[in-house]
Each structure stands twice: as C-alpha cells, then as structure tokens.
Amino acid sequence: MDFTFTEEQQAAAEAARGVFAGVAPDGVPSPALTQGRPVADDLDRALWARLASADLLSLLLDEESGGAGLDAVALCLVLREAGKVLARVPLLESSAAAAAVQAYGGPELRSALLERAGRGEVVLTVAASGRTGHDAAELAVTARQDADGGAGGEGGDWVLDGVQTAVPWAYEADFVVVPARTGDDRSVLAVIARGQEGTALAPQISTTGERLGELRLESARIPAPYVITADGAWESLRALLATGTCALALGLGDRVLAMTSDYASKREQFGHPIASFQAVAVQTADRYIDLRAMEVTLWQAAWRIASGAPGALPASGDVAVAKIWASDGVRRIAQTAQHLHGGFGADVDYPLHRYHAWAKHLELSLGPAAAHEETLGDLLAAHPLGA
Known part of the structure; x- marks a missing residue:
C-alpha cells in the first residue's frame, strides 16, 4: 500500500505553510493578563482573508461550488500547520460545516452558503x-x-x-x-x-x-x-470535527516539542546543555513517541473518513483511537515542555504559555482518553475482530 500524500494534498500543506508563515502566537495577549476578558474582539480577519485567497477555505468543496474537491486528509494537513501557530480562525469549524452542507444539504441551502463560505464571505x-x-x-x-x-x-x-x-x-x-x-x-x-x-x-x-x-x-x-434531516449527517460532521481537532493537537505538539528541543540544546547547567542530561533526553524521547503515535492514528482516521474504506471496525473506531492519543499526547507534551523550560514555561510573556493554554483547551475539546477507550471497547464488543 502507498501511504504517501498525493500531490494535491502536499500542495495544500505547502500553501498553508506560506499563509501561516507570518503568524506570531506571542502577538496575542495572554489570558492571564486580560482579567476575564477575551484576548481579542474578533477572529483574525486578515488571516481569514489570506486563507480565502489561497483557496484553503474551499478545500473540501467540489468544483461546482468553487472548491478543490479534496478530502479530510488534505484538510488535516492544513489544520496541522494552523495548530503550529495557534491560528485564530474557525478553519476547522467552517470547513467541516460546509462539507456537511455539501454532502447532506438541499439545493437551496447549498446555493445559499457553499460558494460564499469558500470565498470567506460567510463564516460557519x-x-x-x-x-x-x-x-x-x-x-x-x-x-x-x-x-x-x-x-x-x-x-x-x-x-x-x-x-x-x-x-x-x-x-x-x-x-x-x-x-x-x-x-x-x-x-x-x-x-x-x-x-x-x-x-x-x-x-x-x-x-x-x-x-x-x-x-x-x-x-x-x-x-x-x-x-x-439526512441520516448520518451529524455523525459524519462529528467525526470530521474530532479528527480535525486531533490534527490541530498534532501541529501544536510538533511546535512545542521543537521549542523544547531548541531550548534544551541552548540552556546550560554545570557547564553543559541540559539536552545532554539523560533525564531530559528520556523525557523528550517519550514525547517524540507520543507525537508519532498521534500522527499515525490521525492519518488512519482521516483516511478512513476520506475513503469510506471498510475495516474490521467502523470508522468511529479509528476516530476514537486518534482521540485517545491526541488527548493524552498533547497534555503530556505541554506538561513536559513547561517542566523542561523551568521558569520560562510559566512566563506569560513567553509563547509557551499560550501553547499550554491551547493544549488544555484541545484536550478538553477532545474529551478524556478513558471515555474514548470505553467507546473503543464497546465497538470491539459489537464487532469482534476476526468474527
């Protein structure tokens, strides 16, 4: 089997990297400093316009609606890049909602929303x-x-x-x-x-x-x-939202581990970089394993959603596995980063503080890993492997 991304999927990811290149997560105030007020009064409209210009808001829409006709894998590749910079835009929500309207909505609803959503004129x-x-x-x-x-x-x-x-x-x-x-x-x-x-x-x-x-x-x-009212509309939308959230968590984890590795290679104690200490190396290695597990389970879930391919379990089983790893993994990565950064990890003027807040938000959005393990257990009981 060929597990490489298609040229179209890779092009979407490359376009996303270009759009997100100028986004600075530390340019937004810390929640700790806003005294119960939101960090901003609006989404990042300038970034939203750039995403629209790069045709990244219409990835899942078909050509008839002005889209690229790509799939969940392409969207997750773009969301991974969004997670790296904590992009303040409803890219996941709007894309997933538009996909549901396209797949299950009637002609009047599709005509009213899809092309405008793809151009960024309507936010869903x-x-x-x-x-x-x-x-x-x-x-x-x-x-x-x-x-x-x-x-x-x-x-x-x-x-x-x-x-x-x-x-x-x-x-x-x-x-x-x-x-x-x-x-x-x-x-x-x-x-x-x-x-x-x-x-x-x-x-x-x-x-x-x-x-x-x-x-x-x-x-x-x-x-x-x-x-x-079509059967399966909510289940399909819910699965795409969950898988997209896993992609955001993976992007965040990628960036946080890179920040931690860079800091540990420069921060010295007793005349040596702390990265050379065995305890630090073991912790970062464990978090790297978390990232790779998050990645492989994400692509499995996204591929099942995109292809509709049959499996031993329904696609919801693959989504549950991805959520297990993303929920636990993003928490462990953020906690280890803060621990290894020492005082910098808690400094609200340092960007890691915002990544930790977003990691907790994504973890809560995904729900506890134990609940997804229970869901997976129920699916295994209902669909015995090899039966």
Missing part, C-alpha cells in the same frame, strides 16, 4: 459541546417540525429548544450548525443565522482566552430548507 461554526460539555450535543436541543406544509412540499418550519454551551466563534460566525434530536429519536442539523429570532448568546471565555458563546434556543423557528 458548529455547536458540538452539548448543554454542559460532557453530554452528547444532539441531546441538548429538541427539534420538531410544524405539521403545516411549506413551499415546494418541504414541510413547515422546524422549532428548536435547548442550550448549547461553548460554541466556538459564536459571536463572529454568520451561521451556527446545531445538532438536535427529534421526537422519533433522529438527529438533524439546523443551520441557524446569527441573530435569528428565538436565539440568544451569552459570552463565555475559553482556556485559551478566546470568546465562546452559550447559545440558547427558545422556540426558534428555522425554515425547512435550512434543516438537514
């Missing part, structure tokens, strides 16, 4: 944290459809009630994709415009210092064309 995000951040997102909101028929026989408006917490870029996005549960236990995706009647936002601050939003829905009426 996804509410995926549920009511508390610990429960299933689709169970936090209920959805019911009016009995009255709508135009074109599409049915009446959908009415949504519930709460979604920690919605990323909720104040900056033009549309939020909200999973919801129907009375007959089906999942739907509602594409909700900012300021929609029946919705309200309350500000929240993430570990990174970025502004999140608590989205409340009280009898919010969403037109039928803006609600995706």
Whole structure:
C-alpha cells in the first residue's frame, strides 16, 4: 500500500505553510493578563482573508461550488500547520460545516452558503459541546417540525429548544450548525443565522482566552430548507470535527516539542546543555513517541473518513483511537515542555504559555482518553475482530 500524500494534498500543506508563515502566537495577549476578558474582539480577519485567497477555505468543496474537491486528509494537513501557530480562525469549524452542507444539504441551502463560505464571505461554526460539555450535543436541543406544509412540499418550519454551551466563534460566525434530536429519536442539523429570532448568546471565555458563546434556543423557528434531516449527517460532521481537532493537537505538539528541543540544546547547567542530561533526553524521547503515535492514528482516521474504506471496525473506531492519543499526547507534551523550560514555561510573556493554554483547551475539546477507550471497547464488543 502507498501511504504517501498525493500531490494535491502536499500542495495544500505547502500553501498553508506560506499563509501561516507570518503568524506570531506571542502577538496575542495572554489570558492571564486580560482579567476575564477575551484576548481579542474578533477572529483574525486578515488571516481569514489570506486563507480565502489561497483557496484553503474551499478545500473540501467540489468544483461546482468553487472548491478543490479534496478530502479530510488534505484538510488535516492544513489544520496541522494552523495548530503550529495557534491560528485564530474557525478553519476547522467552517470547513467541516460546509462539507456537511455539501454532502447532506438541499439545493437551496447549498446555493445559499457553499460558494460564499469558500470565498470567506460567510463564516460557519458548529455547536458540538452539548448543554454542559460532557453530554452528547444532539441531546441538548429538541427539534420538531410544524405539521403545516411549506413551499415546494418541504414541510413547515422546524422549532428548536435547548442550550448549547461553548460554541466556538459564536459571536463572529454568520451561521451556527446545531445538532438536535427529534421526537422519533433522529438527529438533524439546523443551520441557524446569527441573530435569528428565538436565539440568544451569552459570552463565555475559553482556556485559551478566546470568546465562546452559550447559545440558547427558545422556540426558534428555522425554515425547512435550512434543516438537514439526512441520516448520518451529524455523525459524519462529528467525526470530521474530532479528527480535525486531533490534527490541530498534532501541529501544536510538533511546535512545542521543537521549542523544547531548541531550548534544551541552548540552556546550560554545570557547564553543559541540559539536552545532554539523560533525564531530559528520556523525557523528550517519550514525547517524540507520543507525537508519532498521534500522527499515525490521525492519518488512519482521516483516511478512513476520506475513503469510506471498510475495516474490521467502523470508522468511529479509528476516530476514537486518534482521540485517545491526541488527548493524552498533547497534555503530556505541554506538561513536559513547561517542566523542561523551568521558569520560562510559566512566563506569560513567553509563547509557551499560550501553547499550554491551547493544549488544555484541545484536550478538553477532545474529551478524556478513558471515555474514548470505553467507546473503543464497546465497538470491539459489537464487532469482534476476526468474527
């Protein structure tokens, strides 16, 4: 089997490196210095425009919608580069939401959003944290459809009630994709415009210092064309979001380990670089192993999503394995970096402080490794290998 990236995938990664080359993570204030306020009032619009100009916001869109027609592997390659510089843009959320609309949305919704999203004119995000951040997102909101028929026989408006917490870029996005549960236990995706009647936002601050939003829905009426009812839409979107988050964690880990290696090779104690000490070398070697495990499980999950290839387990099993390694790995890498940097690791004027905050945010977004191990165990029980 050939595990090398295609020319198109490598070109996307190269374009991303060029766009992100000028991004300086230490140019954003530390959350510790903002006294409970967000570190910025908006996403990085200049960077967002550069991503649009480089056609990196339309990677997953087909040519008909002005995109490149690439896959999850290409997106994860770009997200890896974004993670290295802590890019303050909803690249993952907007790309994943657009992909869901393209794959499962109706003609009216695709026409209204896809080309504009690919050009960066419309920002999309996804509410995926549920009511508390610990429960299933689709169970936090209920959805019911009016009995009255709508135009074109599409049915009446959908009415949504519930709460979604920690919605990323909720104040900056033009549309939020909200999973919801129907009375007959089906999942739907509602594409909700900012300021929609029946919705309200309350500000929240993430570990990174970025502004999140608590989205409340009280009898919010969403037109039928803006609600995706196709089977598997939410499951597909959720898997892509999780895998993309693993890619961000891998990029962050790459950068943090490089920073640590550079520091350890220059910092001297007792007349020798601390990198020459066995205890330091062993710790950095362990973290390198973490990175390689994060990488191989990420590409396995991304490949399964992109190819739809059959396997001994459903693709959700590969996603669970990637999340196990990313959640534990990014935490261990950040902790080791802070330990080996000594006082510099806690200095809010030094960029490592921001990487540690983002690592914790990504770890919390992915969820605890133990929960994913339980999911994997359930899948193994339901699909015995070799059976």
